Amino acid sequence: MDALHAAGIHFAEVLQSGPRWMEDVWLTVTSSADPKCIFTICFPLAYFLDRKVGVAVLWVGLLAEWLNVVCKWFLFGERPFWWIHESGFGSGQQLTVRQFPVSCETGPGSPSGHCMITGAALWPLVSALTALASRHSKSLLLKLIPFTAYMLLLVAVGLSRVYVLAHFPHQVLSGIVAGAVLGWGLQARTPITRSMGFFAVTSLGLLLGSIALHGLMIAAGVDIDWSIRLATTWCKDPSWLRLDTRPFASICRVAGSALGLGLAAGDPKHWDKPLPPRQRAACAVLALAAVRGLQHIPQPQQVTLWYTSSFIKYAAGPGLVAVLLPRIARAITRPQSRPHAQ
Template identity: 30%
Template sequence: MTKISDPSYAISILFPVFASLDTSLGSKILLVSAVTEWFNTFLKWTLMEDRPYWWVREANIVVPLRQTDVTCETGPGSPSGHVMGASAFLYVFITWIRSYIASDRFQYKYHGRKKNVEYFMWIVFSILIILVSLSRMIIAAHFLHQCVLGCILGVAVSKFLTDDNSNWSIATRLNSYAKYKMLAMAVLFTGLSALFYWTHIFFGMDPGWSIKLAFKWCQRPETISVYTTPIYSLVRDCGCFFGLALAWPLKIRQFYPLVGSVAATLFFVCTRLLKPLMPTNDVVQFYTFHFIEHFFITLCLLTIIPYIASLVKVKEKKN
């Protein structure tokens, strides 16, 4: 459950899959995933809470905690990024399904079953979030309150960005934004990321304090991945923001889902083959290339791939 609910999966795997099927749904998944992870990183740097696997050692508490290959994450503990990302991602699907069951076609076929479907969706949502939270606590990556906070904030962010029925959501206004407004928002997110990082340094705080604790108390330091660091998360999110901004406003194209899936799969395989060519011996080059990677992938999956797939015309059914 921990591996499946990794925030990077939503951006690198789930977003390409659903963007090839439905560009609108794919863009919502990307937007919610990137904003949720970006906001989560800011909160982690602000709250500066520990993770269980190093907290027991720092507090000199004699509790033998078993460490797994996915235990040694490098970011601060609160709120849980996995739970926050999973709850935000699942809420996007709930709003998407709710919009479908509100359509005339569903009402004609399944009249009177709308409430039952909604109840079922929330039951599935609750079960999955509980499983993700348990997985995070079992591997000693989070405390209970960090998981609860992540769930609440994830739903709040997703509701704010995608729920058309909410009074305080910006979903309707966001759809009407021009390209320059989205670019301004991308610049704002990137500027705030850099400002928050350098503010820590200016006031004598170390943005990488949690990384040092991870290396200090991880029994197998070789399992620590650079892809779990807060800085990498911000670089990835900012690349996605700029890619989404340049693809905005999204064009609704009709195409066979199979064609879109095949095109997205081929594109995804090509980008994975180019991964080993990225530099790893220089920090600036490493983060620069990953920024360009996520920018390019986002732009292609929301513009070029749907355009290629739309060249295969959808046959219209005759009455």
């Protein structure tokens, strides 16, 4: 495994030795593919493209993120920015690799969450775009465009994660494969017609299941928080360490989104009355702004309160997108009835 890690460090060194302008490209790619963007950008856009696709994107994304956290707890994957120091690899030779603010992830490294969650969540959207292209054209090239773009995006995301020393190449590859398999397997099992109670139970199950698993591993003598200590020790700048990169921050995001998804999928009285295209476009823009504003609300510094407020934010997001904004749009455009003649 050390040989695999060493090869990954040398590959990252080659990437970082490229043109200086590529640094901005890789940093933009890795930031744009942050798992949070599935919940705050991809879901609103997909929902107003097609409700079922939007619900599938969020459902697959939250399950993929939960499974990613569980896999990381069991696989104990190293991250390059701390492995260099912990292994002594950096002291034995001259290395030119450097850290960035996005390098200092605090969870274990395997598999890559950026690749796994993005790959899984975008699969329903790519499948829908491929089906749309098939209905309107017989061109094989046109049909291949969505999945070609999908694969190129995942490759770019993977390279960006290696570039910033957040992952080794084999962690990126495993994330891409796991994400594609999950997306393919879960998109047809999206609970479109389930009640709010189903999603509430799902949210509680994901939250309590994670807490129980965490407790059992600690009781078994497993140092499950080892990665947080290593990240804190070897991160170049302590201000780069963020609570939202901790595994339990992902659990709160997942559980909150599962609860909020009940509002997005469980409001059936509007399913047969889709908004006109212009209204959908306007709602998509407003949803992006509203969800972004929601995420920028300051959160308390105390850890437990931070996790609680994060849960509330991600629970509120789907309701804002799927219920509040469409109802406002319908109310504004509802034709006014004429007064009765006296």
